[in-house]
Amino acid sequence: MKKIASRFVTPLVLFVISTYAAAAASSVPAEVLRAAPPGSRVAVFTASGDQAGADAVAIYESAPDASGSRQRHLVVFHKENGAFRPVVSSDAVVACSTCSPERDDPLMGGDGIKVTPGHIEIGQVYGSAKPTSVMYRFDFRNGQWRVTSASREESDGRTVKLALPASGLLADFDGQWQAKSFWNALALNDKDHSFYFLMGQPSEASLNEGLKKACDTDGTCRVVARVANGCLSLARDASGASFAAATPTTASKDKAKQEALSACQAQGKGECQSVRTSCSAGPIQD
Numbered sequence: 131m132k133k134i135a136s137r138f139v140t141p142l143v144l145f146v147i148s149t150y151a152a153a154a155a156s157s158v159p160a161e162v163l164r165a166a167p168p169g170s171r172v173a174v175f176t177a178s179g180d181q182a183g184a185d186a187v188a189i190y191e192s193a194p195d196a197s198g199s200r201q202r203h204l205v206v207f208h209k210e211n212g213a214f215r216p217v218v219s220s221d222a223v224v225a226c227s228t229c230s231p232e233r234d235d236p237l238m239g240g241d242g243i244k245v246t247p248g249h250i251e252i253g254q255v256y257g258s259a260k261p262t263s264v265m266y267r268f269d270f271r272n273g274q275w276r277v278t279s280a281s282r283e284e285s286d287g288r289t290v291k292l293a294l295p296a297s298g299l300l301a302d303f304d305g306q307w308q309a310k311s312f313w314n315a316l317a318l319n320d321k322d323h324s325f326y327f328l329m330g331q332p333s334e335a336s337l338n339e340g341l342k343k344a345c346d347t348d349g350t351c352r353v354v355a356r357v358a359n360g361c362l363s364l365a366r367d368a369s370g371a372s373f374a375a376a377t378p379t380t381a382s383k384d385k386a387k388q389e390a391l392s393a394c395q396a397q398g399k400g401e402c403q404s405v406r407t408s409c410s411a412g413p414i415q416d
Contacts, residue, residue, distance in 0.1 A: 158175045158188075159175075159213070161213045162214055167192075167203055170191055170203065172190060173190065173191035173200075173237070174187070175187070175189075176244070176245045177207075177209075178245045183210070184209040184214075185206065185208055185209075185245055185247055185250070186207040186214050186245060187207070188204075188205045189203070189237070189243075190202065190204075191227075194227075196378045196379065197228065197309065198359065198381060199226050199229075199309045200226060200227040200228075201226050202221075202226055202237065203219065204219060204220045204223045205218075206218045206250065206268075206300070218299075218301050220301060220303065222303065222304040222305055222306075222307070223252060223266065223300070223303060224307075225237060225256075225307040226307060226309055228310065228359075229308055229309050230257065230310065232257060232259075236254035236255055236256040236264070236307075237254060238255055242254055248270040249268070249270075250268040250269075250275070251265065251266070251267050251268075252266045253265045260285035261285055262282060264282045265280070265282075266279070266305070268300050274300075275300040277294050277299070279291075280292035280303070310332075312330045312331060313331040313336070313357075313358050314328065314337070314356065314358070314360065314362055314376075314410050315328045315337055315340075315356040316328075316355045317341055317351055317352065317354065318354050320350045321350035322350075323370055325372065327406065327408050328340045328344060329408055329410040337356070357376040357378060360377050360380065360386075361376065361379075361380060361383045361385075361386035361407060361408065361409035362407070363375045363390035363407040363408075364390060364404075364406050365393070365394040365402050365404050365405060366394065366398075366402070367398030367401070368399055368401050368402075369400065371394075373391075373394040373397065374393075375387075377389065383409050386407055386409075
């Protein structure tokens with residue numbers, strides 16, 4: 131990943147607030163901090179300088195949603211009268227923290243962002259096994275920020291040009307980032323009391339197809355829980371009766387386990403034991 135990040139030239143002035151570390155708020159101008167949308171914080175701030183006429187980019191980041199994804203909001207600033215003033219914004223330029231096929235974060239902590247006077251480059255990378263890089267270039271012309279180019283470099287070296295808005299404006303550009311969901315399910319066989327965890331399927335249709343193959347056709351197999359990007363847990367009581375639970379994030383593994391045990395303790399017979407708890411928000415499972 132370090133080799134990929136090195137493609138992007140470090141801007142003249144770059145202040146990066148790590149998504150994964152404590153934010154150094156003192157490095158970000160107060161007016162930029164105040165411009166944060168409700169419930170969000172500055173993830174990255176990059177400027178061409180601190181002089182009058184300087185341009186800057188701030189990326190604001192929301193708190194994680196139920197799936198663990200953080201949404202990003204881009205604001206371009208211009209410095210005048212001693213302060214950075216917002217000029218244009220977009221929710222469709224910077225990827226969310228899970229908006230890639232493997233649910234890895236394309237933003238890379240802001241390493242791919244370069245700002246010089248009248249020019250912005252935003253590079254994002256995803257895919258640890260087969261890295262793909264995306265580059266957007268914007269220029270300030272005729273009083274507005276416009277899209278100069280947008281392209282995607284595939285892992286095999288091919289470069290694909292991306293569609294630009296008819297208006298040519300940054301405000302109308304859509305990077306078409308979408309959070310990827312991976313589907314998980316737990317099925318039980320009432321005949322032989324076996325169970326089956328199907329994890330990390332790339333679509334709900336793929337999940338359903340996998341369940342058809344895994345389950346018997348005589349009606350003894352049933353799906354007791356399913357969830358996207360989360361955890362499944364199975365508990366059993368002394369009689370062998372099964373109780374399942376699902377939680378929507380991989381960070382809630384202990385919660386899924388406790389919910390299955392609680393259901394068993396409330397409705398089961400005798401001592402309850404946790405059988406298995408599995409989580410998946412992508413190809414890698416826990």
